[in-house]
Amino acid sequence: MKAVLNSINNFFFGYNKNIEKKNIFIIAISTFGLLNILLILPDIYNVYSRHGIINSGINDFLIRQDQFRLTFITNAFEKIGFPYEYALAMVIALYICSFLFILMNYYRLVFAIIVLILHNALVASSYSFSYGADYMISFSLFINMILCINSKYNRVIYSFAIRLLQLQLCIIYFFSGLGKAMGNNWYTGDAIWYLVSTYTRINIITAFVATTIPVLFKIISLSVVIIELFYPVLIYNKITKNAALLYIIITHIIIILIINLYTFGAVMIILNVIAFQPKIILELKYFKRNEYITE
Amino acid sequence: MKTLKLFLIALLLFHVLSSSIINIQIIKTWKNSTYSSLNTYGKKIIDNLEHFNIPEIIQIGMRNYSYYTGTERGYEYYSPNAANRQTEIIFKNNAVLIDLPGKTFESKFKIRSVFTILGGQLENDGFRNRVIQSMAVRLFTLHPDINHMDISIMKKHFPSLEQIQQGKPIRIQENTVYNIDKN
Numbered sequence: 359m360k361a362v363l364n365s366i367n368n369f370f371f372g373y374n375k376n377i378e379k380k381n382i383f384i385i386a387i388s389t390f391g392l393l394n395i396l397l398i399l400p401d402i403y404n405v406y407s408r409h410g411i412i413n414s415g416i417n418d419f420l421i422r423q424d425q426f427r428l429t430f431i432t433n434a435f436e437k438i439g440f441p442y443e444y445a446l447a448m449v450i451a452l453y454i455c456s457f458l459f460i461l462m463n464y465y466r467l468v469f470a471i472i473v474l475i476l477h478n479a480l481v482a483s484s485y486s487f488s489y490g491a492d493y494m495i496s497f498s499l500f501i502n503m504i505l506c507i508n509s510k511y512n513r514v515i516y517s518f519a520i521r522l523l524q525l526q527l528c529i530i531y532f533f534s535g536l537g538k539a540m541g542n543n544w545y546t547g548d549a550i551w552y553l554v555s556t557y558t559r560i561n562i563i564t565a566f567v568a569t570t571i572p573v574l575f576k577i578i579s580l581s582v583v584i585i586e587l588f589y590p591v592l593i594y595n596k597i598t599k600n601a602a603l604l605y606i607i608i609t610h611i612i613i614i615l616i617i618n619l620y621t622f623g624a625v626m627i628i629l630n631v632i633a634f635q636p637k638i639i640l641e642l643k644y645f646k647r648n649e650y651i652t653e
Numbered sequence: 654m655k656t657l658k659l660f661l662i663a664l665l666l667f668h669v670l671s672s673s674i675i676n677i678q679i680i681k682t683w684k685n686s687t688y689s690s691l692n693t694y695g696k697k698i699i700d701n702l703e704h705f706n707i708p709e710i711i712q713i714g715m716r717n718y719s720y721y722t723g724t725e726r727g728y729e730y731y732s733p734n735a736a737n738r739q740t741e742i743i744f745k746n747n748a749v750l751i752d753l754p755g756k757t758f759e760s761k762f763k764i765r766s767v768f769t770i771l772g773g774q775l776e777n778d779g780f781r782n783r784v785i786q787s788m789a790v791r792l793f794t795l796h797p798d799i800n801h802m803d804i805s806i807m808k809k810h811f812p813s814l815e816q817i818q819q820g821k822p823i824r825i826q827e828n829t830v831y832n833i834d835k836n
Contacts, residue, residue, distance in 0.1 A: 370665065371658060394759065401760035404791065411753065411764055413787040425720060478721055486770055487763040490730055496723020511657055518661045525669055530728045533676040537732025540680070540695030541687075548813045549735035555811045555823065556739050556769065572814040621759055 373517040376635050380505055380516055383632045385461060387502040390628055391473065391495055392457035394621060395450070395480075402450055405484050408432075408442070412486040420485045426475070428483040449476065460506065470506040474499045491622035497526060498629055523633040528590035531606075535586025544583050547576030557617045582609065593634060603634050671715035672724045674707055679727040681705070690734050739809045740775045741768050742785055743827065744792055746799045751792055781806075785831065793835050804831040 398405055406428060408414035414429060421427070428449060435445035453476040456469040477499055481488045504519040538544040543552070551572075554564050567574050585592070585605055592602035607627055614623035631639050681702050683691065688699065707715075719725040744751040755761025767784075768775065775781045785804055793799065805827050812821040 366662075367658070370662065397757045397759035398763065400756035401754055401764070404754045404795075405760060405763060409791065409794075411788055411791045412767060412784065413790070416783055416787055422716070474721065478723070481723075482720075484763075486767045489763070489766050489770060490728075493723045493726050496721075498723075500722045511654065514654070514657065514661070518665065522665055522668060525665070526672065526724070529669065529672050529676070533673075533680075534728045534730055534732070536698075537680065537729035540683075540691050540698060541733025542690065542692050543734045543737075543813075545692075546814065548737070549731060551814055552735040552737050552811050553731060555809075556736070560823070568814060568817050572818070575814060618758075618762065620762075 370521050371514045371517045373520055374513050376640060377513065377516050379635075379640060380512075381463075384466070384502055384505050386628055386632070387498045387505075388457050388460045388473075390625060391477070391499060391502075392454065392461070394491075394495060395454060395457075397621075399450070402446065403443070405487055406450075406480060407446060410484075412484075414483070417483060417485050421482055425482045426479055428479050431479065449479075452476065453480070460502075466506040467503070467508065470499070470503040474503050489619075489622065491619065491625055494622065494625045494629065498625060501629075501632075520633060523629065524593075527629060527633050528593065531586040531589035535583055535589070538579075538583045539587055544579045545576075547572060547574075547579050550575045550579045550582075553617055557619070581605075585609070599634070600636065603630060603636055606630055667715075667718070668722065668724075671719055672722075674712075674715060675719055675724060676727045676729065677702060677705060678707075678712075679729055683733065687733055692733075695733055736772065737811045737813070739768065739811075740772070741807045741809075742775075742781075742788060743805045743807050744789065745803045745805070746796075746801060748803075751796065751799065751802065753788070753792075754795060789833050800835045802831075802833045803829055804833060805829040 404410050408429060418427075428446065431449050432442060432445040435448060436442055440448070453473065456473045456476070459469040460466050460473065474496070477496055481492045481496060501519055501523050504515060504522070507515050509515065538549070541549075543549040551564075551568055554560075558564070585602065589602065589606070592598040607630060610623040610626045610630075613619050681699065683695075684699050684703070688696065691699065716725065744753075753761075753764050755764045771780075771784065775784065789802055789804065792802065807825065807827045810824040810826075812823065
């Protein structure tokens with residue numbers, strides 16, 4: 359019994375690999391979150407405003423009534439006399455500034471909590487526009503918040519955060535693979551063809567593959583299902599870990615290049631790198647050079 | 654230290670359980686939606702999950718927790734089958750296409766993904782009309798010089814790889830559903 363408890367203790371609280379790079383992980387997540395909102399900034403009123411492309415009436419119909427959303431904050435600002443547009447701009451400004459404060463290591467934990475709350479409010483307020491990447495950013499900000507806790511128990515909390523991230527990635531890929539394995543068109547290769555057709559304009563290369571070597575779509579979609587479904591086993595096995603991680607990272611790069619899901623692909627790569635810390639990436643000159651600066 | 658570790662283990666267990674249960678609950682809903690498109694094993698899994706029930710009070714707790722951790726929507730992307738059709742709402746002024754807004758690749762992608770996210774819900778006429786009205790109002794605001802819009806529904810049907818080998822093309826249907834004047 360004691361041996362079991364010891365191994366549980368070691369697994370969850372004894373993982374201190376690359377703890378010196380904790381600040382780099384925080385910077386990576388926060389910079390990505392900041393870039394994400396800066397990319398949406400020119401269209402904030404189209405995406406998040408109650409008079410946006412999808413108005414708040416439709417949005418509120420799609421989400422739970424008790425779900426925390428932007429209008430809860432903007433209504434409060436309006437009550438004290440600010441016009442709605444200014445109120446929304448102030449919330450976005452607070453969100454952006456909070457990222458900057460995290461990066462500057464100024465009351466990091468406080469601003470990490472603010473960023474997490476505001477991001478979820480933004481996602482809830484733009485339900486019709488929120489796709490996988492937004493939810494992955496939410497989770498990465500949750501991990502970021504845990505990493506930002508600075509106390510004498512740093513090692514225990516760091517280990518917990520990394521293990522939680524690892525387990526969540528296992529859940530993500532397993533259920534993603536399970537869902538696909540329950541259908542039909544992931545076995546025939548049609549699923550990949552439909553996704554390419556949905557997200558991109560069919561070009562000469564995809565048309566060529568679909569007409570002459572459709573088996574390529576079949577190989578890709580079958581491998582996606584298998585790797586996702588068995589990710590929890592493959593990633594914790596010493597022999598298969600690097601191959602599985604490499605496959606997952608390459609898959610996300612392909613998703614970026616072919617289906618143009620830039621944000622989703624990038625956030626998944628960041629989460630995988632932080633969780634399973636491949637030497638080949640973390641020993642790059644950039645990370646070596648900056649780990650001391652950021653400490 | 655011991656208390657902290659116990660708290661963290663409890664949090665981790667709760668996280669893993671809630672995240673898993675949310676995904677199971679989402680899969681369970683396929684019984685009433687995409688059951689016929691599941692394979693034999695998929696149907697068996699759904700049938701077995703019918704007995705898997707969680708008290709409402711626990712579900713509420715898990716939903717609130719998962720909202721703040723970004724795990725609420727589950728991970729069944731493009732499952733159990735990727736859709737073989739796409740519905741888009743098209744806005745035109747004097748036969749000239751009015752693009753949906755989007756100044757950067759991310760906001761453009763986000764705004765256009767409304768058709769994928771709402772997907773099947775756009776098949777419902779009442780809901781689709783509300784979406785069209787909301788989009789039209791915004792587009793009139795963004796293009797003050799436009800006073801009239803023709804709105805059509807474009808449906809793309811993608812043939813399967815097997816059908817492509819038999820020469821079946823992508824089928825595109827476009828039906829004008831509304832003509833709206835600014836006032």
